[in-house]
Amino acid sequence: MGEALGEKDPSFRVWSEEPPNGEPPLELLRRSPVTPVELFYVRCHGEVPRVDDASFRLGVDGMVERPLELGLDELRERFPVTTVEAALSCAGNRRTQLMEVAPIPGEIPWREGAIANARWSGVPLGEVLRAAGVREGARHVAFLGLDRAVGEAAGVEFGGSIPLEKALSEETLLAWGMNGEPLPAVHGFPLRVVVPGTVGARSVKWLSRVTVRREPSGNHFQARSYRLFPPEVRAEEAVWERAVELTDTPVNSAICAPSPNERVRAGTIAVEGWAVAGGERLVDGVEVSADGGRNWWTAELVGERARWSWRLWRVELELEAGRHELVVRAWDSAGVGQPEYASELWNFKGYVNNAWHRVGIDAGETELGDRCSRG
Ligand SMILES: Nc1nc2c(c(=O)[nH]1)N[C@H]1C(S)=C(S)[C@@H](COP(=O)(O)O)O[C@H]1N2
Numbered sequence: 001m002g003e004a005l006g007e008k009d010p011s012f013r014v015w016s017e018e019p020p021n022g023e024p025p026l027e028l029l030r031r032s033p034v035t036p037v038e039l040f041y042v043r044c045h046g047e048v049p050r051v052d053d054a055s056f057r058l059g060v061d062g063m064v065e066r067p068l069e070l071g072l073d074e075l076r077e078r079f080p081v082t083t084v085e086a087a088l089s090c091a092g093n094r095r096t097q098l099m100e101v102a103p104i105p106g107e108i109p110w111r112e113g114a115i116a117n118a119r120w121s122g123v124p125l126g127e128v129l130r131a132a133g134v135r136e137g138a139r140h141v142a143f144l145g146l147d148r149a150v151g152e153a154a155g156v157e158f159g160g161s162i163p164l165e166k167a168l169s170e171e172t173l174l175a176w177g178m179n180g181e182p183l184p185a186v187h188g189f190p191l192r193v194v195v196p197g198t199v200g201a202r203s204v205k206w207l208s209r210v211t212v213r214r215e216p217s218g219n220h221f222q223a224r225s226y227r228l229f230p231p232e233v234r235a236e237e238a239v240w241e242r243a244v245e246l247t248d249t250p251v252n253s254a255i256c257a258p259s260p261n262e263r264v265r266a267g268t269i270a271v272e273g274w275a276v277a278g279g280e281r282l283v284d285g286v287e288v289s290a291d292g293g294r295n296w297w298t299a300e301l302v303g304e305r306a307r308w309s310w311r312l313w314r315v316e317l318e319l320e321a322g323r324h325e326l327v328v329r330a331w332d333s334a335g336v337g338q339p340e341y342a343s344e345l346w347n348f349k350g351y352v353n354n355a356w357h358r359v360g361i362d363a364g365e366t367e368l369g370d371r372c373s374r375g
């Protein structure tokens, strides 16, 4: 595996080396509630910038009373240090299912692994903004990274923005730590934003500048990307100004084990996966079907209810020999569930697919090809 991806598991599915993009096999992803860095997906639009943390300065400017220039030590000393466990999920996660509906050229065919859950350490962005003094009329907070995109928007620094209210919310962090270690280069060293409950694109890595604004960021990745169109709109006729800017993630879930087309032994089989709630809500329930969605069983949710984390789930089903179509769907605490068909959600950029996830498996009477007893 190329150096740019950093220390990833040998089984990591590499979509590209330069820029580094990849996701873990789902079978490994479901194993720990806090995802180890080796299994944490990577999404980069350009080359990973190498940043000297000693000379690093974060600029805070725009509609503020007192613009700031902060080194990492000053950030740590002046503001309350905190840790938030939160899932990060790419807007393109599960795009492959949309690509089966109609082609989505030029985009990464993410499976169900462009999502992960980590413990992020840093300081609340809101504390820094309060120290700078947000001026009246401000509505959005924009971020700029030190990397430059390749391909689409070549040369543009990656950026984006979130509503001021979310920026002032205690869960939104300027983070330097991931699972108790400094951020690895590929995940944004030395400093990134973490915006829990929001599409991954707004959690800007290699953060260099925070700008308080009246309008959303005009950066390519806010204005000409990461926007949602209805299924009937084609790329050629897109009017970007009219499309919805992606912010909150939708309620979503996926089956991580068994794997597609896996042969299991008929009898009791364990089905496991992840679920996330929409925006600031909680995962309330997960149901699994073994017959394509006619009959449903309630899955057991692993661990505690927590606002920003994902929820792993598990259910044991009795399966006779033959072909079975496993399906999962989740609900969040607002009573919102997932749509059945990916075709209703198709959009030409392939964002935020949260249709029911389906996995076909074969149950056999014999031990032949039995992979039930994996260690
Ligand atoms: N500076 C910068 N920040 C970025 C990106 C990027 O390419 N450059 N990618 C974004 C996207 S689309 C996602 S999904 C997440 C991925 O974070 P990860 O690579 O740490 O998993 O980072 C976001 N922040």
Ligand SMILES: [Mo]
Binding pocket: 043, 089, 090, 091, 092, 200, 201
């Ligand atoms: Mo993303």
